[in-house]
Amino acid sequence: KAGVTQTPRYLIKTRGQQVTLSCSPISGHRSVSWYQQTPGQGLQFLFEYFSETQRNKGNFPGRFSGRQFSNSRSEMNVSTLELGDSALYLCASSLLLAGGHGVNNEQFFGPGTRLTVL
Amino acid sequence: EDQVTQSPEALRLQEGESSSLNCSYTVSGLRGLFWYRQDPGKGPEFLFTLYSAGEEKEKERLKATLTKKESFLHITAPKPEDSATYLCAVPPQGGSEKLVFGKGTKLTVNP
Numbered sequence: 001k002a003g004v005t006q007t008p009r010y011l012i013k014t015r016g017q018q019v020t021l022s023c024s025p026i027s028g029h030r031s032v033s034w035y036q037q038t039p040g041q042g043l044q045f046l047f048e049y050f051s052e053t054q055r056n057k058g059n060f061p062g063r064f065s066g067r068q069f070s071n072s073r074s075e076m077n078v079s080t081l082e083l084g085d086s087a088l089y090l091c092a093s094s095l096l097l098a099g100g101h102g103v104n105n106e107q108f109f110g111p112g113t114r115l116t117v118l
Numbered sequence: 119e120d121q122v123t124q125s126p127e128a129l130r131l132q133e134g135e136s137s138s139l140n141c142s143y144t145v146s147g148l149r150g151l152f153w154y155r156q157d158p159g160k161g162p163e164f165l166f167t168l169y170s171a172g173e174e175k176e177k178e179r180l181k182a183t184l185t186k187k188e189s190f191l192h193i194t195a196p197k198p199e200d201s202a203t204y205l206c207a208v209p210p211q212g213g214s215e216k217l218v219f220g221k222g223t224k225l226t227v228n229p
Contacts (some may be wrong), residue, residue, distance in 0.1 A: 033215050033216065042220070042221045042222065043162075043217075043219040045216045048215045055214050055215070090161050092217075094215055104149045104217075105215075107164070108164055109162045109164075112160070112161045114159070
């Protein structure tokens with residue numbers, strides 16, 4: 001079974017530009033979450049999507065947005081890039097059971113997109 | 119606020135020297151504790167899920183255990199290829215897939 005894939009793997013942008021990152025979850029997984037990883041802050045939750053709906057959002061400015069398509073693929077967008085947005089952006093998918101209550105399932109991560117803002 | 123604290127931040131071991139990593143958490147109604155391994159420049163690789171106090175899981179040289187306040191990742195007779203950053207994470211209260219991660223323990227195993 002193919003794992004989580006993310007494209008592109010590397011990006012270099014300049015301040016003020018915008019960027020779109022893509023994530024394809026494991027086949028059959030309907031929940032997709034996004035995380036930002038930096039050396040200082042570690043892994044920080046950005047948002048989670050299930051059935052094309054954002055279920056949860058982390059403490060990030062409105063410049064960070066995302067969406068999920070009917071095939072569970074997800075994209076995240078960062079507008080008006082700042083130097084501090086340089087990070088490894090990770091996508092994770094999980095097999096969310098109906099209702100999503102009770103215990104959590106394992107999340108499987110993709111390789112990440114390394115974004116450098118100059 | 120739900121928190122996850124890992125210790126030590128870094129650990130150097132000689133090959134064959136066993137040790138343990140700690141993950142303490144403050145979340146009520148634990149819905150799972152997850153251990154991941156992360157190599158430089160790569161995404162975290164899933165290792166274990168623990169759901170209830172007293173539960174243990176093993177994989178090769180790794181064994182994860184869980185109490186009501188913390189989890190341990192025991193590494194027995196480590197090899198250089200076990201060198202990585204080990205992360206633990208818990209879902210906070212609220213019923214979503216969000217995970218709160220610790221800062222990780224960077225393990226280096228010298229030959």
